[in-house]
Amino acid sequence: MKIVVTGSIAFDYLMSFPGKFLELFLPEHLSRVSLSFLVDTMDKRRGGCGPNIAYTLALLGERPLLMGTAGEDFGEYRQWLEAAGVDTSLVQQIPGKFTASFFCSTDQDNGQIASFYTGAMAHAGELSLRTVGDCGLAIISPNDPDAMVQYADECRALGIRGIFDPGQQCARMSGDQLKEGVVGASIVICNDYEFELLRQKTGLGEDDILARSEALIVTRGEHGSSVMTRTGRVDVPALMPHRLADPTGVGDAFRGGLMKGIALGLDYSVCAQIGSVAAAYALEHLGAQSHAYSWDEFRQRYEERFGPLPAAPGYAASEAWAEVDLPTVRASAAPESRWGGLVLLCLAAWAVPGAGHLWLGRRSKGLMFLAALPLMFAIGLAIQGRLFPFTMSDPLVGLAALADLGIGVPYLVATAFGLGGGRVLAVTYEYGNAYLIVAGLLNLLVVIDAYDIALGRK
């Protein structure tokens, strides 16, 4: 089944202010506020509802199609998503625009001042579900409001099973727009606060929504979620996280898990349980796309809380879930339990400059490192540089030897062929040493970069 995820594609810029905003607002000058906050730290993270949902679906073995608009700065984000198993062929980059960005400063009291730059997201209406052949399931997550209504209409017209997820756009969309979204959808999902907004703006209650849709799912944070269908209501508890790291993207992870269950044809309450497990993983990690898990880990966690996974219609249980392999996520978001894979990645990155980046799907970077670093090392040898011996009689010589070794296999090849003897009298001797040592040290930095990428830090 082809699954399409529509929604915002954005970067999050998260800053921390080492003070309290309230202390800086002067009541007598509120009519003319002019403030600038000097922040201590800033993180740039990959975000947006669309990629977050698609990422969870990819973790669960699907290859979702992400549909959305991004700016010219989307290149590396696209590579990251592709490496994670998300099909980004429907993401359109808008010339002259930046990807939508969320700028948020948080003070010591957790007070927040934020701005959202729409950027390329405003062009989402230029895309259409009509261009996707054979779409079995689609989610309309927060995006440009007009585009959301358009996608809902298209779901209805094309007979696509659509999930309407207005999210934070409940505040922005008019009652009529929200109504159109609800009418076009098979399933409506929102959190309890958003549901109240939706109810106030549209005048539609649970029964009215269920008269138009198969199911209404309301999430309630740590209190779990409620699945309402025409046959009744089931409350699904949340899964207790092992630790609380960051709530960003937790709702999106829930939706990804829910969609996986729907794609397998499971009962909505089971789908919500899968969503709860996916949400718990997201809650335990910083950022919305830095968590990962193997299927065995996911299933074990599900079964510890909810019991054995039910069989999907048309499958024996084992067969249904046997489809869920995790071939695509690989090391691009390696979890703590994949230390073996991480070690292997770092070893490969050390042995062959650029191999770590190539492994993680950063092809252009990997090829550049592969070309540049061995060439730099070779030039160092050619201009009479010396590969220093491992001796601690002079600590600097020992350190230089370690730096030389940093280049990996080229060092081993050079020593095997007796190269790197160095000629002290050569004019270029010191330059050669600098080339050899720095090539090794740069390769070690490249290894660390690959490690950071694998952990989702970059």
Add this chain to the structure above:
Amino acid sequence: MQSHFVLLAVFAVFVSLVFALLSEEDDPRAQLRFGGALFAGFLVAAIVFGWLMYPFPL
């Protein structure tokens, strides 16, 4: 290849290239700008230190 300047310039190219690729910049044009600035910094610093070594030899 024995010219100090050429060896220095080639060294600067390699280091600037790797640092530009390792930078947090996503946009290739921003990486190019950063790498270019780094490369120029290497050359300017080398020339400045080279001249300073006339009045203040090591």
